[in-house]
Structure formats: C-alpha cells, structure tokens
Amino acid sequence: MKLRPRRLEDFEQVFRDNVSRIYRLSYQYLGNPDAAEDATQETFLRALRSEKDFRHSSEISTWLFRIAVNVCLDGIRQNKRRRMESLHSLPEPTVRYSAQEDLEKLDLQRRVRIAVNALPSQLRMLVVLREFEDLSYQEILSITGLSIGTISSRLNRARLQIARVFQNEFRRDL
Amino acid sequence: MMHFFAKRYLSAYLDDALNDKNRNAVRQHLERCSSCRQLYAAIKQSTELIQSVRKQSIPSSIVYADVRSPSFSRYGWVAAAAAFLFAVGTLLFSYSKTRSTIDPQGAIYLDLLLQEAANSGSGPQLIKSPYHALAQSPVELSRITGRQYAEPVLPSDFRFQRGFIYEEQYGGGVGRVYVSNEGKILCLFEQPVETKMAYGAGNQEVQEFLGRDCIEVLWPSLRLVSCESGDKRILMLSNISTEQLESAFRSYPDLGSQQ
Numbered sequence: 001m002k003l004r005p006r007r008l009e010d011f012e013q014v015f016r017d018n019v020s021r022i023y024r025l026s027y028q029y030l031g032n033p034d035a036a037e038d039a040t041q042e043t044f045l046r047a048l049r050s051e052k053d054f055r056h057s058s059e060i061s062t063w064l065f066r067i068a069v070n071v072c073l074d075g076i077r078q079n080k081r082r083r084m085e086s087l088h089s090l091p092e093p094t095v096r097y098s099a100q101e102d103l104e105k106l107d108l109q110r111r112v113r114i115a116v117n118a119l120p121s122q123l124r125m126l127v128v129l130r131e132f133e134d135l136s137y138q139e140i141l142s143i144t145g146l147s148i149g150t151i152s153s154r155l156n157r158a159r160l161q162i163a164r165v166f167q168n169e170f171r172r173d174l
Numbered sequence: 175m176m177h178f179f180a181k182r183y184l185s186a187y188l189d190d191a192l193n194d195k196n197r198n199a200v201r202q203h204l205e206r207c208s209s210c211r212q213l214y215a216a217i218k219q220s221t222e223l224i225q226s227v228r229k230q231s232i233p234s235s236i237v238y239a240d241v242r243s244p245s246f247s248r249y250g251w252v253a254a255a256a257a258f259l260f261a262v263g264t265l266l267f268s269y270s271k272t273r274s275t276i277d278p279q280g281a282i283y284l285d286l287l288l289q290e291a292a293n294s295g296s297g298p299q300l301i302k303s304p305y306h307a308l309a310q311s312p313v314e315l316s317r318i319t320g321r322q323y324a325e326p327v328l329p330s331d332f333r334f335q336r337g338f339i340y341e342e343q344y345g346g347g348v349g350r351v352y353v354s355n356e357g358k359i360l361c362l363f364e365q366p367v368e369t370k371m372a373y374g375a376g377n378q379e380v381q382e383f384l385g386r387d388c389i390e391v392l393w394p395s396l397r398l399v400s401c402e403s404g405d406k407r408i409l410m411l412s413n414i415s416t417e418q419l420e421s422a423f424r425s426y427p428d429l430g431s432q433q
Contacts, residue, residue: 015283041282048286109227116224130189131224137191152186159185159220160213166223167216 015044018061021133022068028132029072029125031117043068058142065143069129073121115165123158130155176203177210184214188221280308284336287351309337312350319348326362331355 019040026039046067116127129135129143130151137148144151180203186192187200204211309315315337316322335351350362 041285112227153182155185159217163216163220
C-alpha cells in the first residue's frame with residue numbers, strides 16, 4: 001500500500017485527533033502501557049491498510065474504535081509474554097498516598113481492575129467501553145455491531161460477576 | 175415474558191438507554207419482581223463501584239512513563255552486547271546530555287511510518303525501537319543531537335518527515351524519514367561503524383567492506399547502499415526505486431565520492 005500525500009496529511013491529523021482515546025481504550029482493556037502502545041500502533045496501521053473499508057457515513061473515531069476493539073480482542077502480540085491480569089503488571093501509583101483512606105481507595109482500585117481484567121474478553125471490552133470510556137449504547141452498537149439487548153444482557157453478566165467478587169463489601173455497606 | 179425482557183434490559187435501564195415505553199415497562203416490572211430488584215441492586219452497586227475508581231484508573235503520569243524507556247530484555251541473547259554497544263554509541267554521539275523525553279504520539283506515528291516502509295517493501299517489519307528524541311525538522315534534529323547533518327539531495331518531492339535518535343538490539347544511531355509526494359518513504363539510518371554492526375541484505379558486502387565479521391542479517395528488506403568505516407556512518411535506503419536510490423546515493427555528500 002502506498003501513502004498518497006494528501007492522505008498522509010489527513011492521516012496525521014486523524015492520528016493526532018484520536019491517538020489519545022485509542023491509547024486510553026487499549027490501556028483500559030489491556031491494563032499494560034506497553035501492550036496499549038502496541039495496540040494503538042496496530043490500530044492505526046490497520047486503519048491505514050483498510051482505508052477503503054471506511055464508510056464516510058460513520059464517524060472516523062467510531063471506525064477507529066471498531067478497529068481498536070478488534071485489535072485488543074485479537075490479543076495482539078500474545079507471544080510477547082505479557083500477562084495483564086497479574087497484580088504486578090498494574091501500574092504503580094506515582095502519587096504518594098499517606099492517608100489510610102487513600103491507601104484503601106488505591107487498593108480498591110487495583111482490586112476492581114483485577115476483577116475487570118478477570119472478565120471474559122467480550123464482557124471486559126463492553127465494561128471498558130461503557131464504564132471507562134463512557135460511551136452510549138448507540139456508540140457501542142456502532143462499534144461492536146451488537147444490539148442494545150445484547151449489550152445490556154452482557155453488561156448484566158459482567159456487572160453481576162464483579163458484584164459477586166465484592167459481595168461481602170456490598171453487604172457491609174448495606 | 176415480561177420477566178425475561180426486563181431482566182435482559184436491566185443494565186440498559188440503569189444506563190438510561192431505553193425509550194420511554196421500554197423504560198416504563200422495566201420500571202413497572204421492578205416494582206413487582208423481587209428477584210429482578212435484587213439483580214438490579216447488584217448491577218447498580220457494581221457500576222457505582224467501578225465509577226468510584228475509574229477516574230484513577232489511568233493516571234496521566236503513568237500512561238507513557240515506561241513506554242520508551244530502554245528495555246533490552248525482549249532481545250534475549252544480544253542484550254548484554256547491545257547494552258554495551260549502545261553505551262558506546264551514546265558516547266560517540268554525545269547523546270547523554272541531550273536525551274530527552276519524547277512525544278509518545280510522535281513515536282507511535284514514526285513507528286507507523288517505519289513499519290509502512292518495511293511492509294510496502296515486502297520484507298519483515300522493522301523492529302520497534304525506543305526513541306530518545308523526535309525531531310520535526312532537520313534543524314531540530316541538529317539541536318537535539320548537537321551535530322550537523324548533510325541533507326541528502328533527493329528528488330524534489332521528498333520532504334523531511336521525522337528525525338529521531340533510536341536504539342535497537344545492535345546499537346543505535348540517528349534516523350531520518352523522508353516522504354515523497356507519491357507516498358514513498360525514505361529512511362536514512364546512521365550509526366557508528368565502531369559498533370561493528372551492520373544491517374541489511376548486503377551483509378556480506380558489509381563484512382567485505384569492514385573486513386570483519388558482522389553479527390547477522392537483521393532487516394533483509396532494507397537495502398544496504400553503503401557504509402563508510404572512516405566516517406563512522408552507514409547509510410541505508412528503503413522502499414525507493416533503484417533510480418532514486420542511486421540518485422540519492424550519488425548526491426549524498428559524504429558518500430558520493432565512493433560511487
């Protein structure tokens with residue numbers, strides 16, 4: 001495939017406009033900055049190669065999200081010995097927490113991430129799109145091609161699975 | 175029937191993704207069905223839990239923190255040699271004082287360009303390299319590295335795209351990417367010959383030129399044009415026609431005399 005000049009400039013603009021969101025989505029799903037960077041790169045590379053598949057009726061960001069979702073679900077570079085579920089692979093905080101409350105919150109954050117990472121890949125992606133990326137059901141529908149009913153029922157399963165992990169704490173709060 | 179419908183749409187109800195008719199139907203069912211109310215409560219708690227921590231999930235200071243730090247572990251047996259050679263290269267080019275945090279977005283973009291060059295050249299992908307700096311212009315590259323670079327005389331439609339300091343398992347150096355109006359990509363990589371490294375399909379040529387062994391062919395798709403032991407430089411060109419390649423080679427000031 002050859003880059004045409006106009007396309008190259010357009011692509012650079014598209015890249016700049018979307019790279020942060022694609023990186024964030026990849027990071028939220030993969031839980032690892034290195035893997036997220038690979039996924040981001042792979043997403044834009046696939047976009048370059050499949051430019052003809054882009055339908056101008058949809059948003060380019062939606063199209064890129066669709067590619068990114070597939071890249072993440074494909075588990076790019078699985079042979080790189082990256083395992084995102086490990087507690088150790090989760091990012092260490094750069095901010096120093098002193099208050100006990102903050103420490104607890106940080107611990108909770110890590111446990112929630114682990115619980116999300118433990119979800120089956122399709123459910124995890126929906127949680128990332130809905131909970132972390134704050135996308136509407138219509139946007140998720142455009143990206144994944146799933147119906148509203150399927151999105152909802154899968155989110156039910158994902159949320160209930162997470163709820164089971166934290167059920168003791170939920171009871172304590174009641 | 176209503177039970178199964180409502181149960182399926184509990185998350186959509188919670189997320190306010192239903193139309194008025196369906197929302198009312200689910201709400202009325204919840205008033206009557208205790209098992210659905212229990213499920214709904216659990217789903218709601220789970221969502222609130224995630225929401226309570228999600229803003230902390232991707233601290234910006236962490237996001238790119240480790241993305242481009244030198245990491246040789248993935249390179250296996252050459253790790254120690256590479257580390258040593260990189261240290262040599264660093265000294266030779268006096269990079270230590272100029273190494274800077276790079277723009278990660280630019281780095282990803284550069285990776286894309288390089289991969290595109292390798293892919294369209296029908297060879298294997300370039301190895302992803304950590305960059306210590308990215309330059310948007312030749313002037314910026316010179317400022318970062320503290321060296322002057324002779325601009326290759328290329329067909330007029332080639333323009334400077336990115337300059338960068340890179341490292342990979344066999345050493346490191348300075349790279350420059352030019353892109354033509356037709357979208358052809360020209361990559362120039364320069365690195366100290368003192369590192370005893372060589373790239374490309376012309377491995378044998380490099381060995382003959384240097385009069386000593388090289389390690390192994392690394393990037394078969396990249397065409398080796400020449401290297402110059404006296405001037406600490408290897409020049410590589412990729413993905414351009416033979417005519418352009420020869421033209422670039424002839425007109426490259428430091429190497430032209432060898433044609």
